[in-house]
Each structure stands twice: as C-alpha cells, then as structure tokens.
Amino acid sequence: MTLSPQTTQAIRNAADSHGGAKAAMLEALKLVQAAEGYVSDAHLAEAAAKLGVSTAEIDSLATFYSHIFRSPVGETVILLCDGLSCYLCGGDAVRDAVMQKLGIGFGETTPDGKFTLINVCCIGGCDVAPAALVGPDRKLVGPLSADDLTQLIGGGR
Amino acid sequence: MSETPLTGRAQPDREPHRFAEWQRLGGYDALRGALKRHSPEALVAIVEASGLRGRGGAGFLTGTKWRLMRKAAEAAGEGPRYLCVNGDEMEPGSFKDRLLMEALPHQLIEGAMLAAYAVGATEVIILVRDAYRAAAVALTRAITEAESAGLLGRNILGSGFGLKMRLHASAGRYIVGEETALIAAIEGERPVPRHRPPYPAQSGLWGRPTTVNNVETLSAVPHIVQNGAEWFQKLSRTEEGGTKLYGISGRVNRPQLIEAPMGTPAGELIEMAGGIRDGRKLLAFQPGGGATAFLQEADLDVPMDFAHVKKAGSSLGTGAVIVLDDQSCPVAAIGRHARFYARESCGLCTPCRDGLPWVAKLLDALEAGHGTQQDIDLLHMHVELAGPSGRSFCDLMAGAMTPVKSGLERFGDIFAAHLKGHCPVGRS
Numbered sequence: 003m004t005l006s007p008q009t010t011q012a013i014r015n016a017a018d019s020h021g022g023a024k025a026a027m028l029e030a031l032k033l034v035q036a037a038e039g040y041v042s043d044a045h046l047a048e049a050a051a052k053l054g055v056s057t058a059e060i061d062s063l064a065t066f067y068s069h070i071f072r073s074p075v076g077e078t079v080i081l082l083c084d085g086l087s088c089y090l091c092g093g094d095a096v097r098d099a100v101m102q103k104l105g106i107g108f109g110e111t112t113p114d115g116k117f118t119l120i121n122v123c124c125i126g127g128c129d130v131a132p133a134a135l136v137g138p139d140r141k142l143v144g145p146l147s148a149d150d151l152t153q154l155i156g157g158g159r
Numbered sequence: 160m161s162e163t164p165l166t167g168r169a170q171p172d173r174e175p176h177r178f179a180e181w182q183r184l185g186g187y188d189a190l191r192g193a194l195k196r197h198s199p200e201a202l203v204a205i206v207e208a209s210g211l212r213g214r215g216g217a218g219f220l221t222g223t224k225w226r227l228m229r230k231a232a233e234a235a236g237e238g239p240r241y242l243c244v245n246g247d248e249m250e251p252g253s254f255k256d257r258l259l260m261e262a263l264p265h266q267l268i269e270g271a272m273l274a275a276y277a278v279g280a281t282e283v284i285i286l287v288r289d290a291y292r293a294a295a296v297a298l299t300r301a302i303t304e305a306e307s308a309g310l311l312g313r314n315i316l317g318s319g320f321g322l323k324m325r326l327h328a329s330a331g332r333y334i335v336g337e338e339t340a341l342i343a344a345i346e347g348e349r350p351v352p353r354h355r356p357p358y359p360a361q362s363g364l365w366g367r368p369t370t371v372n373n374v375e376t377l378s379a380v381p382h383i384v385q386n387g388a389e390w391f392q393k394l395s396r397t398e399e400g401g402t403k404l405y406g407i408s409g410r411v412n413r414p415q416l417i418e419a420p421m422g423t424p425a426g427e428l429i430e431m432a433g434g435i436r437d438g439r440k441l442l443a444f445q446p447g448g449g450a451t452a453f454l455q456e457a458d459l460d461v462p463m464d465f466a467h468v469k470k471a472g473s474s475l476g477t478g479a480v481i482v483l484d485d486q487s488c489p490v491a492a493i494g495r496h497a498r499f500y501a502r503e504s505c506g507l508c509t510p511c512r513d514g515l516p517w518v519a520k521l522l523d524a525l526e527a528g529h530g531t532q533q534d535i536d537l538l539h540m541h542v543e544l545a546g547p548s549g550r551s552f553c554d555l556m557a558g559a560m561t562p563v564k565s566g567l568e569r570f571g572d573i574f575a576a577h578l579k580g581h582c583p584v585g586r587s
C-alpha cells in the first residue's frame with residue numbers, strides 16, 4: 003500500500019513550512035504514523051523519496067525518537083509513565099494491573115491487536131499521577147487507580 | 160492572595176482563549192505599546208532591570224542573554240536570526256510549561272514576539288514535546304489568529320518590524336531540551352548536543368544567531384514590559400524578580416502547580432499542596448526536578464530562588480518539587496531517575512552512554528537487596544567521573560548523577576541497610 007495522496011501532499015507542505023526537506027523529516031514521519039499507525043520500511047522509503055532525502059537519513063531520526071514506531075502497534079497505544087512522581091503515587095500497582103489484564107509486558111501488543119503498552123518517562127502529568135497517555139491524540143489520563151485503567155481498557159475488550 | 164500574572168487568566172478547564180477574548184483581557188497591549196514606544200535596545204534594558212532569570216533550569220539572566228545575542232547578530236551581519244522557544248519540558252517532575260502552552264498560548268506568543276523584537280529575530284520556532292498534543296493544537300490556532308490580526312508577518316502594525324512564527328513538533332526524546340540539541344532537532348539532524356562555543360547567539364540554527372528561551376521565561380515578558388521592571392521585582396520575596404511556577408508532586412495530599420512569589424519556601428509550597436500525604440513525615444525533596452540534589456527538613460524554609468537553593472546545596476532547576484515521605488525508599492527513587500537518564504542518553508559520548516546504564520544496574524541491585532559494597536564504590540566512581548570537572552559532552556550526565564551523589568551523601572545509612580537485604584523505610 004502506498005501513502006495516500008493526502009499524506010503525500012502533507013509531506014510536501016511540511017518541507018515548505020519547515021525550511022526544507024531535511025528539516026521536515028520528523029514531521030513526515032509523524033504524518034506517516036498518523037495515517038498508517040506506524041512507519042513501515044516501505045512507507046519510510048516512500049516518505050524519503052517524496053522529500054528527496056536518503057532512507058538512511060530519515061531512518062536515523064525514526065530510530066532516535068521514542069514516539070516514532072518502526073514496527074506495528076495496536077489500535078490503542080497506552081504510554082504509561084514510569085517516572086518518579088507516578089511511582090511515588092502508586093504507579094507500579096497500576097502497571098501490574100494493566101499488564102495482568104492485557105496479558106502483555108512493556109513494548110508488547112495484545113494478540114488481538116487492540117492494545118500496545120509502552121513505558122515512558124515523565125509526561126508532565128505529575129499533578130494527576132499516576133498518569134498515562136492514551137490513543138493517537140496522546141490524551142492525558144490520571145490519577146489512575148488499578149481499577150480505572152482496567153476499566154478504560156475494558157471498554158475495548 | 161498574592162498576584163498570579165502568569166496563570167491568573169487560565170480557565171479552569173484549560174480551554175485556551177480565542178483571540179478577541181484574549182485582547183479584551185489585555186492581551187497584546189504590551190506588544191502594541193512596545194512597538195510604538197520602545198526601541199529593541201530599550202526593551203532589553205527593561206528585561207535586564209527586571210532581573211528575570213531563565214526558567215529552563217539554569218537561571219541565566221535573560222536580559223544578559225538577549226544583549227549577547229544583539230552583539231553577536233551585529234557581528235554576523237545581514238540574514239535570518241532566530242528565537243527558539245523551548246517547550247520540550249521533559250525533566251522529571253516538571254509540568255509548568257504544559258499549562259502555559261495549553262491554556263495560555265497567546266501569552267507565550269506575545270512574549271516570544273517581544274523577545275524577537277528585542278533581539279532582532281526574524282523567525283520564532285516553538286518546539287513542543289510530543290506528549291503535549293493539546294498544547295500544539297492551542298499554539299497552532301493561536302498563531303493563526305495572531306497572523307489574521309496582523310500581529311505576525313511583514314511590517315507589524317506599521318512598525319517596520321516583521322516576524323514569522325511556527326511550531327516544531329518533537330517526538331519524545333529528553334535530550335531535545337538541551338539547547339544545542341534542540342537546534343539540531345529543528346534542522347532535522349539527529350538531535351545530539353553540539354559543542355559550545357560557539358554559543359547559539361554566535362552560531363545557532365542553520366549557523367545563524369539564535370536565542371533559546373524557555374516557555375515560562377517568555378510568558379513573563381509581556382507582564383514585565385507592561386508593568387515595568389520595578390513591579391516585577393516587587394512580586395518576588397527575594398532579590399530575584401517575579402513569580403515562579405512551582406510544581407509540587409510525589410507524596411503530598413494534593414499534587415499541583417502553584418504560581419507563587421519567587422523565593423517562596425518549599426515548606427509553604429508543600430503546605431499549599433495539602434501537606435505530606437496521610438499525615439506522614441517528610442524524608443526529603445528535590446527542589447527542581449530529577450537532576451537536582453535532595454534537600455531535607457532543615458531546608459524547608461530556604462527561599463526557593465536560584466541563589467538561595469544553590470547556597471543550600473541544590474538548585475532551583477525547573478521548580479519541580481518532588482516530595483519523598485518517610486516511607487519512600489530513596490534508593491528506589493534514585494534508581495527510577497537513573498533508569499530514565501540511562502534510557503534518554505543520546506549515545507553521543509561514552510561516559511554517559513555506557514556509564515548511566517551501569518549506574519542504573521547498580522542501583523537496581525541495591526534496591527532489590529542483593530547489592531554489594533563494591534556496587535556502592537562503583538557509584539562513587541561514577542559520581543566522580545561526572546563531577547564538576549566532568550568528562551561527558553553535555554550536562555545530561557552531570558544532572559543524572561546529581562541525585563545519586565546527594566543520595567549517597569544523605570542516605571548512606573539507608574544504602575548500608577540495603578546491603579543487608581532490607582529497606583528500613585520502603586513501603587513494600
């Protein structure tokens with residue numbers, strides 16, 4: 003599957019607004035991911051070609067940034083904070099509950115492809131700790147109890 | 160109630176104001192006034208007189224930074240000049256810039272415009288971390304609104320001053336907040352730090368004169384310009400001007416963001432956050448995020464400004480106060496941070512890339528109760544390696560080792576107890 007005309011156009015626009023093809027590489031990766039869920043080898047190459055940069059160059063960014071996914075992820079990505087303030091507010095119990103409920107560990111996707119669970123650093127939600135970012139819009143949720151998060155994912159189960 | 164110029168106008172649901180509404184609240188008055196009445200030089204002088212210190216962590220005097228930029232820009236001659244707004248905010252415990260960007264985007268934009276006018280920048284680029292999607296949406300809309308109102312673009316309000324502004328959305332890497340890495344990130348390079356000197360003012364974005372300022376720093380600027388340096392000075396309880404956004408989190412009853420006079424002691428802030436959770440006692444607190452040294456009971460009345468916290472042996476950092484109570488294991492807390500910094504090392508230099516995972520592993524072993532005295536000795540070795548005469552390329556490693564160093568100093572007995580396989584304070 004090639005990238006949609008909309009995504010392709012958006013990548014071209016990014017090069018204009020970001021001061022050149024190179025400076026737009028990360029934005030291109032984000033556009034691809036927003037449309038496709040993750041950045042496959044084929045789409046990486048296609049985005050590079052649209053920008054006129056090398057695949058290696060754009061991959062050097064894709065592999066550097068934690069929120070660019072180079073392999074498939076579930077429909078809903080849960081980024082669970084493992085920072086200190088969340089830990090102090092009971093984050094580990096939430097982590098254990100969600101892992102048990104989904105039957106997966108960090109960096110894994112449920113067999114039905116519904117959820118991916120990833121641990122991330124402080125997400126600036128220490129006032130609502132323990133906190134997580136859920137879904138493509140990175141919606142901040144918290145303070146989470148073990149029950150809350152299992153309820154949250156329960157809806158999609 | 161003390162004055163809260165930075166956050167007072169935020170709506171409870173954090174919904175950002177539309178342009179017209181913001182103008183009714185006095186938005187862009189400072190900009191309109193400044194373009195009419197002040198030369199760029201005069202604006203620098205006002206900010207210099209206000210004593211504003213950078214809120215990104217280091218506390219560098221903003222007026223001084225701007226003056227250096229003007230000098231360097233003169234030497235660099237014709238061409239573009241940049242102001243980069245640092246909205247990366249990934250220091251553990253910090254959540255102040257999130258509110259300023261999400262709920263008060265026009266305030267930041269006006270501050271950035273004033274700064275750009277003062278330093279002679281031709282373009283402003285606001286870098287926002289990926290976790291702050293609501294902030295990116297709010298800022299994008301606000302920039303469009305300001306453009307439509309003729310406050311961005313060519314010849315703004317007939318002043319002859321022109322300015323472009325845009326967003327750069329990041330994708331989740333802590334090192335991007337370091338100013339030279341931030342510049343590399345905007346250029347589309349793999350964002351690893353660059354050598355200083357040359358400083359960004361001399362050779363920054365695309366080799367051109369560049370100023371990097373934090374979101375909170377710039378959000379204070381419209382108020383300083385509108386109300387004067389003296390007013391700003393008087394907001395503070397100490398020599399350092401202004402209010403400060405303090406984030407209180409961890410073992411308190413009501414974790415929250417508090418805008419208070421600069422120099423408000425941590426004890427008062429913790430009380431405002433409902434006190435230590437469940438009536439427990441304080442063990443220690445970090446005054447300014449993950450990379451700051453622990454302080455304790457005796458330091459609760461230290462005025463929380465850059466100079467006083469430094470004198471107490473730590474640093475104000477981002478003003479993110481992380482509270483440990485007497486049931487929080489400091490070995491575990493330090494380990495959390497260590498794992499974070501190890502993961503976020505950009506990999507450029509060996510001491511940081513290889514040293515921090517080692518440190519994290521040592522702390523893991525100690526936390527789990529099967530560490531040895533040799534592990535503690537190795538931690539001391541890393542502290543020395545990263546120390547003031549540090550051997551790492553940028554400040555990430557020094558910052559990462561700061562809580563380790565201060566933890567070893569303050570909690571030697573707790574570390575020793577862990578050697579015997581038990582934690583004297585931990586909850587579990």
Ligand SMILES: Cc1cc2nc3c(=O)[nH]c(=O)nc-3n(C[C@H](O)[C@H](O)[C@H](O)COP(=O)(O)O)c2cc1C
Nearest residue numbers: 213214215245247248249336337338372373376554
């Ligand atoms: C590893 C590292 C991470 C940093 N992260 C941030 C950040 O997220 N936000 C920020 O404003 N400054 C950050 N800084 C500080 C910046 O390098 C820079 O000093 C600051 O943005 C300057 O703004 P100010 O003068 O307004 O404080 C970081 C520094 C280091 C060494």
Ligand code: FES
Nearest residue numbers: 083085088124127
């Ligand atoms: S530590 Fe989890 S949001 Fe800050």
